[in-house]
Amino acid sequence: MVHPIATAPEAALETAVLLADEDDVVAFERALDGLVRHARLDRDTLSKALGPVLRKEPVETSDWTQLDLYDVAAAVRGDEPRAWHIRTRRENPEFRHWRTGRPATPPEAMLTARLVEALKLIGTGDQPYLLALSTHANGAVDAATLAARIAEFESLRVRPAPVDLAQALLRVTPTDDQRVLDAAGALRSSAGRRLARWLGEGGAPHGDTTPEGWPTGDPTGAEPGWWDPAEPRTDHDLPLPGVAAALLGPYRTHRFRAYWLPQLPHHRDELAAHFTHSNERYLLPRLMEARGPAGYATHWQILCGLDRNQDAAVDALLVLAAQGQLDAGLFAGQWQALLRHGASTRATAALRAAAETGAHATVWSILEAALPALLRDRPVRGAGAVLALAVDCASRSGARGRIPEVDEVAARKGSSQTVRNARLLRDVLS
Secondary structure (H helix, E strand, O other): OOOOOOOHHHHHHHHHHHHHOOOOHHHHHHHHHHHHHHHHHOHHHHHHHHOHHHOOOOOOOOOOOHHHHHHHHHHHHOOOOOOOOHHHHHHOHHHHHHHHOOOOOHHHHHHHHHHHHHHHHHHHOOOOOOOOOOOOOOOOEOHHHHHHHHHHHHHHOOOOOHHHHHHHHHHEOOOOOHHHHHHHHOOOOHHHHHHHHHHHOOOOOOOOOOOOOOOOOOHHHOOOOOOOOOOOOOOOOOOOOHHHHHHHOOOOEOOOOOOHHHHOOOOHHHHHHHEOOOOHHHHHHHHHHOOOOOOHHHHHHHHHHHHHOHHHHHHHHHHHHHOOOOOHHHHHHHHHHHHHHOOOOHHHHHHHHHHOOOOHHHHHHHHHHHHHHHHOOOOOOOHHHHHHHHHHHHHHHOOOOOOHHHHHHHOOOOOOHHHHHHHHHHHHHO
16 A cells, blocks of 8 residues: 655655656655645755755656656755756747657656646645545555545645546546445535546546457457557547546557556556557566556557567466456467467467466467467468477366367378377377
8 A cells, every 4th residue: 555655854755765766656656745745734844854855956868757756846945947847848849849859648748747736736735635646556546545535625625636636536446335436426526526426437438459350259360460459549528637638548659657557557458559669578567567457458568578578478478367357369369460470489488488387277278269270271380389388288287178270280191390299289188
């Protein structure tokens, strides 16, 4: 669980933690809330504690990152804004383009909107803390906690800042607990009514990432090719500021920052669809920490990772299976389409690594679904190695049942690796 910061010196310490590790999303959320919270409660103490923390400015970068929290902390002290100030980059298009050469992605725009809003709150003291402070490390906010926070705001006659409320709604965990729903329904402010309606509708809708033309009824019948996920879209008119609603819209990027996933902790499949040529070593563990349906894009990222970054992808595959969200047929369909398109066979070795952890039944479920497509007509390159893995997994998991395509290859003349292993698998399954 993530808890609010209790004292001004602790808020300064958490700010230092974030500035030393820009990917620490928990430190960022606690520090951002702590700066807003304790600037209102004890600004003098907080300002003094931040002095040593802010001696060195973050290095200028072409990205918008959590290190920009530096500007919020500097505002607490009343320091002169640095040249690379978050507000300057956000509000001056010419300056931004000259330094970065590109517009902000929706997650970057959301980050800057939250930081600029925090600057305003520190200046006005209008809000005692942030509604969007996570209660879990993946960014999620418990529904009961958010209902209680809004109830406290109502008692203080505080109207929450719009971006903070929007981020809180995007983070709140859907629930069917009637006590929580009743507590939300008892709220009378505009924010309270929005929360009640949001929870009643199950939160933000999910977008389908399945590409056009993909054979959902029979994924292993997909034509050979590189089937990139579709960009998720929603037809719903979300009651959110534009900068927050854009997180659920279409965009593509090859950049990945740890803070992007906690912005939408219940929409991992939509987030997975946004990344192209991503570094799975960092992306995949975060996707597994997030929640929500694991659809086409999530499986696709893991499959691509098996071919490029084996360890992280193997871990992700096993976690997805443990969560009960591995769709073996979908994964098999994506894999056979890539192999028949001429992709490398490195994923086979990665699947063997997964099996060697003891997950023989999990790997067999994928192989069982994929083998008919991999063997029919002309077996794919590397079919012998796939069959060897299948023999091992089937025998260790006690699998039984004929696979006609395996029988057909086994009946062929010759002693190639593919034919020999097909015969071994036929015997194991009989």
